[in-house]
Amino acid sequence: MPLFVSLSWEVAVALTATAIGFLLLHHRFVKRHPLDDLPGPLSPSVLLGHVLDTKGSLVSWHTTRVFPEPFLRWTIQYGGAFHYREFWLHIVSLNDPKALQHVLVARGANYPRSTLIRSIVTERLFGVGLLSSTGHAHDRQRKMLNPHFSHTYVKTFLPTFERLATRCCDHILARIAASDVPTVNMLDVFQELSLNIIGQAAFGFDFSDHPDVLAAYETQARPLPAWCMLGQLFVPKFTNLPLPQLQAFQAALRTLKQAMQRVIASKLAATTKANDLLDLYLPHTTSDEALCHTMTFITGGHETTSASLSWLFGMLATRPQVVARIRCEVSKVQQTHGNKSLATFEAVRALEYTTATIQESLRLNPIVNHIIRRVAEADDFVPMADGSTVFIPKGTGIDINLPVIHRNPRYWANPEAFVPERFLDGSPEWLADEALRHTKSHAYVYMPFSIGSGSCIGQKFAMAEMAVVTAVFLSQFEFGLTKDTNLRHRFTGTVLRPVHLDMTVKRIVQVGTAA
Numbered sequence: 001m002p003l004f005v006s007l008s009w010e011v012a013v014a015l016t017a018t019a020i021g022f023l024l025l026h027h028r029f030v031k032r033h034p035l036d037d038l039p040g041p042l043s044p045s046v047l048l049g050h051v052l053d054t055k056g057s058l059v060s061w062h063t064t065r066v067f068p069e070p071f072l073r074w075t076i077q078y079g080g081a082f083h084y085r086e087f088w089l090h091i092v093s094l095n096d097p098k099a100l101q102h103v104l105v106a107r108g109a110n111y112p113r114s115t116l117i118r119s120i121v122t123e124r125l126f127g128v129g130l131l132s133s134t135g136h137a138h139d140r141q142r143k144m145l146n147p148h149f150s151h152t153y154v155k156t157f158l159p160t161f162e163r164l165a166t167r168c169c170d171h172i173l174a175r176i177a178a179s180d181v182p183t184v185n186m187l188d189v190f191q192e193l194s195l196n197i198i199g200q201a202a203f204g205f206d207f208s209d210h211p212d213v214l215a216a217y218e219t220q221a222r223p224l225p226a227w228c229m230l231g232q233l234f235v236p237k238f239t240n241l242p243l244p245q246l247q248a249f250q251a252a253l254r255t256l257k258q259a260m261q262r263v264i265a266s267k268l269a270a271t272t273k274a275n276d277l278l279d280l281y282l283p284h285t286t287s288d289e290a291l292c293h294t295m296t297f298i299t300g301g302h303e304t305t306s307a308s309l310s311w312l313f314g315m316l317a318t319r320p321q322v323v324a325r326i327r328c329e330v331s332k333v334q335q336t337h338g339n340k341s342l343a344t345f346e347a348v349r350a351l352e353y354t355t356a357t358i359q360e361s362l363r364l365n366p367i368v369n370h371i372i373r374r375v376a377e378a379d380d381f382v383p384m385a386d387g388s389t390v391f392i393p394k395g396t397g398i399d400i401n402l403p404v405i406h407r408n409p410r411y412w413a414n415p416e417a418f419v420p421e422r423f424l425d426g427s428p429e430w431l432a433d434e435a436l437r438h439t440k441s442h443a444y445v446y447m448p449f450s451i452g453s454g455s456c457i458g459q460k461f462a463m464a465e466m467a468v469v470t471a472v473f474l475s476q477f478e479f480g481l482t483k484d485t486n487l488r489h490r491f492t493g494t495v496l497r498p499v500h501l502d503m504t505v506k507r508i509v510q511v512g513t514a515a
Helices: 002-030 051-058 071-078 097-106 115-124 135-149 151-177 186-203 211-221 226-234 244-269 277-284 287-316 320-337 345-349 352-364 402-406 428-436 459-474
Strands: 081-086 089-094 183-185 370-375 380-383 389-392 397-401 477-481 486-491 496-500 502-507
Touching (some): 051 081, 071 081, 089 097, 097 380, 097 397, 115 370, 135 151, 135 277, 135 287, 151 183, 151 345, 151 459, 151 477, 151 502, 183 186, 186 287, 186 459, 211 244, 211 287, 244 287, 277 287, 287 320, 287 459, 287 477, 287 496, 320 352, 345 459, 352 459, 459 477
Antiparallel strands (some): 081 089, 370 397, 380 389, 486 496
C-alpha cells in the first residue's frame, strides 16, 4: 500500500508538471496574444518572460548592470511602443509623446495605477491617498489639496527652506570642513536636511527632537533586500510575512504612525492654528485622511528631494564652470533683492540658471525609474506621433520609463551630456532640442514629476526647496568627489539614488560676483 501511495504521488506530480509544461508551450508557440504583432525583445523564458531583464536590471544597476539598460537599447531598437512580458503580465512600454498624452491625460481614466502597486502604497502611507486613490476619490482629494501647493502657499515656506539650509551649513558642513578629514556622505546630509524641512513644513514636526521617531522613519525608509523588493512587486501582502526584515519594517511603520496620530490629535485640540500643511488641510479631511496625506508628503518630500540633490551635487562636483555660474547668479540675486536673502518668491524665480541645472540633473537622473505602472481597464487604440495607432487590450500593463524618455535621441540633442542651457528658453541648446521635436513642447518627453492628474502635487515646493538649498550650499562651500564616491544607481524600492556620495567639503573664502 505505501508503495502504491508513493507511486500515485509521483504520477500526480509528473502529470501536473506535464500539464503545466504543455500549457506553457501552448502559450508560447501556439496561442497568439493580441500584442504579439508589436515589436519587442524575444522572451528569454517561457515562464518568466523578461522579468530577469527588467526587474533584474532594476536591482542590479548599483553593482553590475549599466543604467538605464536594457530599456534604452530596446527603445532605440523598437521605437515608441514595444511589447514584453513579466511572468503572465503583458506590458507595453510607451515613450511616444502623443501616446503618453493619451494614456496620462486624454484617456487617463482608462489607465489607473496597478492594483498591486496601489495596495503597497496604501500600506506604506497609512491609507488611500493621492498615490493610491482612483476616479472620483482621487479627483476630490486633488481638488482639496491643490490650492495648498500653489505659488501663494509655497512662498510662505521659503524662509523655512533658507533657515534650515543655513542651519545645516553652520552646524554640520562647517564642522566637517574644519575637521582633519573633511569628507562626508552628502546623501546623509541631504536626507537629514530634507526630512527636517518636510517635517516642519508638512506638520510642524522637528524629527531631530524625537530620536525614536527619526529612527523609525529611517528604518522604514531603508532599502529592503532585492528579494524583498521583488516579492512586494509580485506577491500581495508580502510585507506581512513573518520574516525579520519585514517585521522590523512593520514595527517602524507602527511607531511612525503613532507619532503622527499624536501630532494630529494635538492639532485638533489646539485653540490656535499654525501654518504648516497639516493645519491647512486638516479642517477639510478626517483624521485618517490627514494621516495618509501627511505621510504621503513626508515620503515624497524627503526621499525624492534628498535623492535629487544628491545627483545634482554629484554631477556639479566635476563641472566647476557650472558651479561658478551658479555662484555668480546667486550673488547677483542676493544683491538685487537685498539683505542677501533668498527667502522670497521673486528671488527664487530669478535663479534661472540654478533652476535649469536642477532640471538637467532631473533629466539625466530622474529619481523614479517608472511612473507607477498603469493597467488598461478596457480595450483601447492609442494614437502615435506618426499617425498610426497601437491596440492595447484590456489588462495590459503600461510601462512609462523616465530615464529612457529623458535620454531618447529622437527628442534630445546630445542626450547623454549634462547641458543645463537646454532648459534656458531661446538658448542655442534649447533650440537644438526644439528642432528635434519640430518646435513642440517638451511636456511629454520631460516628466520628472509625471504629468496630468497623477503628477506630483508638490513639484513647485520641491523645485523651490532644491533651488534654495543649492544656492545656500554653493555660496558657502566647495564640494568634491573622493575615491570612495560611487555614483552608480541604487534602487531603494522607492527612488533611484547614488550608492555612496562621499564628498570633500571646503569653505570658500570669497563668493564670486556677477560679471
